[in-house]
Amino acid sequence: MNVLVILIPVSLFLGGLGLLAFFWMLRKGQFDDPDGDANRILRSDYDDKPKT
């Protein structure tokens, strides 16, 4: 059972990382247009180089 002393903090830390990543995505507006993002990947407009 002693392994829990390591595993619980590790799981909390990893979960916390996910939470921070979510905050970052939220702030960057990545959830503003889910339908659009799903469709944008299908078009061939900026396949060669990214939009400047």
Place this chain on the structure above:
Amino acid sequence: MSATADHPRPVPRAEAAAPVDGRLMLSLPTIHCAGCISRVERALEGAPGVNSARVNLTLKRAAIEADADVTAEDLVSVLAGAGYEAHELDPGVLAATDADPGARDLLMRLAVAGFAMMNVMLLSVAVWSGAEGTTRDMMHWISAAIVLPAIVFTGKPFYVNAWGALRAGHLNMDVPISLAILLAVGTSLYETMLSGEYAYFDAAISLTFFLLAGRYLDYRTRASARSAAQELAALEVPRAVRLRDGVEETVGVADLIPGDVVLVRPGGRIPVDGLVAEGNSEIDRALMTGESLPAFAGPGHAVSAGEVNLTGPLQVNVTAAGKDTSLHRIADLVAIAESGRSRYTSLADQAAKLYAPGVHILAAVAAVGWYLYTWDLRIALNIAAAVLIITCPCALGLAVPAVTTAASGRLFRKGMLIKDGTAMERLAEVDTVVFDKTGTLTLGAPQPVGLEHFSETEAKVALGLAQGSSHPLAQALVTGLSGPASPLSNLREVPGFGVEAIWKDTPVRLGVEGKLNGKVVRLGRAAWVGAEAPDVTATFLQIGDGAPVALTFTDSLRPGAVEALRGLKANGLRVLLISGDTGGAVRRFADEIGIDEVMAEALPADKAARIAALSDAGAKVLMVGDGLNDTAALAAAHVSISPASALDAARVASDMVLLGQDLAPIAEAFDVAVKARARIRENFTIATVYNVVAVPIAIAGFATPLAAALAMSASSITVSLNALRLK
């Protein structure tokens, strides 16, 4: 659950009310695919002055960064050329409904609650599967360490609302919620200190999580509601040109007094009520009265504020200005109608009224009962916490928002925007539908009819004349007639009457003499060319001394109007047509489209009065209208819809807005609303059944944290899945 409905807090207007760097917003109701995104963005970025454009497919709109001199109208026509319907949006108002700080804040709290819930559940699994002694205590302590800060942060919206309600001396849904959360965490902490068996940390945090999910959905469906009356007043022209001793001076409308003379140029909106002193013109009253035909205005004619001067400059003797104008009286009508609208109690609030006191009484009775039975305060409080947690309003909190979100998502894809949270519920109760004619059932743009009956000469002359005027009927003729126009000379517009010119036919065609021959040709009002005025929209063509020929116009039917009417009638709804247009035109139109009950030549106040009369007779009225003259009626009706092309004021006064040209979604909306109401009721039933089973168990003291967690999750998920059936 919309506990906040007890304290309707105005959604703060977005900071971006003033356009930043020429930022424009367009609504694009018809886009649906990756190709659309590319074509729209390419078309917009190809337009002069546009720096960048970004389409949001989820919200069906485009945000454009452009130079300050680029107007939304330019871009709308660019998109029309690319084959997409577009409407301008007020970025200040609409920005408030999507990525606004309030929604982001709730989402942030939801994420923290989700994170804490998952971790605590993980630890709880160990306890449920039989951890004993120090291991159980350690799990409880770690849970407490996660839950305590998380619950303080995530539960804030509930605590704030509950405190507000308590201070105002009444109960709302947030009071039992806050009490349940705090009591559960408090007793669990106490139990943990005493190495107790049961701790409800997992239940407290998952309760918060589910409730926040409901709150977030609820927040998203509620759009910013602004007072229609304020918007109307903003439509008044703030400045006017006053003539004093022949000198023009620009003054504020507020400074005008009866007796002043103001100059109104063609294309301008009339700022005051008054009598025409000098000049002839035609005025467009469509917005004020719904008349489809521009009216003649000459010396002595009365004009009122809000009408648009079309062809010639007018000098108007002011009879009423500012607060006394007819435009302002409409604003007053709207304010009265809004205050008179019986405040609708949503299904959620009805449930909350039963629920909040019920839960408190149950928990108190359980606590007192157990205390008297055992004389042990610890057991009594534990039981009370279990009762509060078990009766948790998760299912209730999700019952309404989950359904409204699913339903409004479905309607949005069909092209309808729901502005008011309770609009869907109100729509489901509707039994009478009132339509406006001009601009609502019709497109509000005249279309010439029977052009093929004209001779080639007549068509050519008419086209030549029509090209010389910006009058709406002339413009419609230009679009309707194709081919070359006759060469005309000395073309001039006679304000208020029409266009005239000298037409020189070629010698060959006139034949015998072989010399140039001039004839006066005229295109204009009946009286001007000496014809009988008909009761339909018409203009007349006269060549030389010949008999005048009537060119009649019809207003084309909005696409989907017939389907919408058929759908509404199939549902057994009573359909009425109320229009400000003349009797003949309205009746003919009603017969054509199949509406039996008609009211014509209705003034704005008549429309509102008719709606009020219907409501008094017990009918729940849906009003569909677009004009300034409809706003009071829209505000008075039980629920109202306006098309995207409607005036701002009408859109603001209505509960739902049609994004595209098509009217067909109205019938669909009614279907969806009825289904949504049925789902909401089913959800309440599910929540009640669950409580009826679980509450006795909790009161009897048999509830364990595992049972509470299972029951709570099961009921919330059932309710959400039931809502998803609407999609």
